[in-house]
Amino acid sequence: MNIVNFTPASALTGGLLIGLSVILFFVLNGRMTGISGIASNFLISKDKKNENLLFLVGLILGPLIYTFILGREINILISNSLPLITAAGILVGFGTRLSSGCTSGHGISGISRFSLRSFIATITFMIVGILTVLIKNIL
Amino acid sequence: MKNIVSLFCGIIFGIGLVISEMINPAKVLGFLNIFGQWDPSLVFVIIGALIISTPFFHLFKKKDKPFFATNFLISNATEIDKKLIIGSILFGAGWGLVGLCPGPAISSLALLNISSIAFVFWMSMGFYVASKFNK
Numbered sequence: 001m002n003i004v005n006f007t008p009a010s011a012l013t014g015g016l017l018i019g020l021s022v023i024l025f026f027v028l029n030g031r032m033t034g035i036s037g038i039a040s041n042f043l044i045s046k047d048k049k050n051e052n053l054l055f056l057v058g059l060i061l062g063p064l065i066y067t068f069i070l071g072r073e074i075n076i077l078i079s080n081s082l083p084l085i086t087a088a089g090i091l092v093g094f095g096t097r098l099s100s101g102c103t104s105g106h107g108i109s110g111i112s113r114f115s116l117r118s119f120i121a122t123i124t125f126m127i128v129g130i131l132t133v134l135i136k137n138i139l
Numbered sequence: 140m141k142n143i144v145s146l147f148c149g150i151i152f153g154i155g156l157v158i159s160e161m162i163n164p165a166k167v168l169g170f171l172n173i174f175g176q177w178d179p180s181l182v183f184v185i186i187g188a189l190i191i192s193t194p195f196f197h198l199f200k201k202k203d204k205p206f207f208a209t210n211f212l213i214s215n216a217t218e219i220d221k222k223l224i225i226g227s228i229l230f231g232a233g234w235g236l237v238g239l240c241p242g243p244a245i246s247s248l249a250l251l252n253i254s255s256i257a258f259v260f261w262m263s264m265g266f267y268v269a270s271k272f273n274k
Binding site for chain 2: 001002003004005006007008010011012013014015016017018019020021022023024025026027028029030031032033035036039040043044050051052054055056057058059060061062063064065066074075076077078079080082084085086087088089090091092093094095096097098099100102103104106107108109110111112113115116117120121122124125126127128129130131132133134136137
C-alpha cells in the first residue's frame with residue numbers, strides 16, 4: 001500500500017457539509033437523505049414530487065454556486081468508454097434500488113441511526129468496489 | 140417551506156461533494172484502490188458527515204415532529220435479505236468500474252460532461268427496471 005493524493009482537510013470540510021445537509025433535511029423535513037431514493041422516487045413515484053425535484057436541482061446547482069462564488073474550476077476525470085459507463089450506470093441504478101440505498105442512504109443516513117442493515121450494505125458495496133478496482137488493475 | 144429546505148439541502152450536499160472532491164470519479168477510484176496507490180481522503184468525508192449526522196439524529200429524533208412536516212420518516216426495515224446483499228454487490232461493482240455513485244453522478248451533470256450524462260441516463264434505467272423488480 002502506497003498513500004497518494006491525500007487531502008484530509010478538504011475531505012473533512014466537504015464531509016461536514018454533507019452531514020449538515022443530512023441533518024437539516026431530517027430536522028426540518030423529517031426525511032433521512034438517500035440520493036438514490038430521492039432520484040428514483042422522483043422518476044417513478046408521484047409522492048413528494050416537488051421536494052424530490054428541488055433536492056436534485058440543488059445537487060446540480062451546488063457545483064455551479066461553488067464555481068460562481070470561488071471562481072474555481074471543477075475538474076473531474078471520468079472514463080470515456082461508453083460500454084463501461086453503460087454497464088456501471090445500470091449496475092448502480094439497479095443495485096441501489098434493489099438494496100434500497102446508496103453511499104448516502106446506507107453509508108451516511110443508515111449508519112447514523114445505527115441500522116445493522118445499512119452497516120452490512122455499506123461494508124458489502126465498499127468491499128466489492130475495492131475488489132472491482134483490484135481486478136480492473138490486474139486485467 | 141419544505142420545497143425551499145429541499146433545494147437548500149441539495150445545494151449544501153452538492154457543494155460538499157465538490158469540496159470533498161467526491162464528485163471526481165478519479166478521486167473515488169483512488170480511494171477504492173487500497174491495494175495500489177491508495178488515496179484515503181474519502182475516509183474523512185465519511186467521518187465528517189457522520190460526526191454531524193449521528194449525534195444530531197439521535198438528539199432530534201426525540202422531538203415530536205420535524206419543523207415543516209407532520210412526522211419523521213425513518214425506515215423501519217431491519218431484515219438482512221438477499222435483495223440487500225445482491226443489490227449492494229451490484230452497486231459496489233458499478234461504483235468500482237467508473238467511480239460514480241448516485242449523488243456525485245447527479246451533481247456532476249452541472250459540468251455537462253458527456254460521460255456523466257450517459258451514466259445518469261443508464262442509472263435511471265436501472266432505477267426503473269428495479270422498481271418493476273421490487274413489486
